[in-house]
Amino acid sequence: MKKQVTEILDDVGSAAVLVFRSMAYTPKVFGNWNRFIEQCHLIGYTTLPIVAILSFFIGSVLALQTGYALVNLGGETFIGAIVGLSMARELAPVMVAILLAGRVGSAITAELASMKVYNEIDALVTMNIPPERMLVMPRLLAALAMMPVLTIIGNVIGWIGGAVVCQYVTFIGVSTEVYFQSLKSVVTFKDVMDGVIKAEIFGFLVILIACNTGLRTKGGPREIGSSVTRAVVVSLITILVLDYFITRALM
Template identity: 40%
Template structure:
């Protein structure tokens, strides 16, 4: 019994210690991202632009291909349900609204969590193991400003852009199915999609994408700073960053969706 309580106590202290560290990183990041620039401490825009290329531009092909397939799958599943009612035209409504409000930001976030979030953790973790992070502190550079903020700024800017690309490409995928299998005229499909969508649908997806972007960047960087024990530690925390990011993305998606459902 004594060993049981000891194990529970150690795990509880470890959990709250990690929560404290993650909270501190988040607060520091918000300071260097929002407050510090207002006080004349500029952002590292050159590094941020380099990260935008890595996070955003290089992710366009994979996000476009997967979004196209998701749009086609959603159209096929919608047609399966709507065909008995003679309402296959409303596949356009289903694909447009579902992708803009839910699936496009979610698919984009999951891809970036695996692609960029893991890269953040691996990069910072490698620097931590090789004592480069300690070297930054020694020469008077703040690790959060120097390492985290360019990544955070890049993904906050690029994730909504990638989500918009996912919106458009997924609707094209739905239109391909509508034209090829459901005999829906392409102009009619576009008009139906336009009539179904409202500005709130698009804004909902974009707001979600910003929330997801912050989760991916902060979790990836946090796991990188926690690395210990050489290359093995880098691998463990890189994997952990992906798992935790996806879990928190799903939780945040539920919270934001519930908020919009009741208040907007």
């Protein structure tokens, strides 16, 4: 137990040091522009298709479930509002963050852990090229740049998914106009922004956890695998626990 607590404190401490050291290199982002763009491509563009597909179906299922529950009570006009708010404030940011942890975070941890185990990180240090500048800072900034884009696209596609279900599922039968009217009457700019703020925090932490776990890997191939698992699990726990507190703080 004492060992586990020490390990957790070690992780938190090293992540704090890593974030300060990495963000201190932010002014050097223009010197690392290609790496920043490459990471934006990886985090944003390559994650977009899966975000689009999942958002569509999450919006659809949400409309289906709320439609099923509300249609007998005559509350089908609220479906747009419920889907709109849920997607904007909760589901889109959390879903994007979870996808980021599974798809990008795991890849980052595997790459950095492999670099650590095979002395590539040590080679960078002896070359006086700080890994925080070359490997961590561009990834953190790319996450900050791409999370709002992914979240807003997730929102819009989720809303459209809900609209399609409302229109074409016969027992709901709410027209697209009524659905979006309901959505617009409730969802405000602040709701969307609150979701984006959440996504920014989650995205930043997911990438930080992924980098920190990768750079702290010791051992061989087996430890690389363990680090990837650990990074994803810690990211998911962090997202879901923080979600409550950030949501509460933004209310």
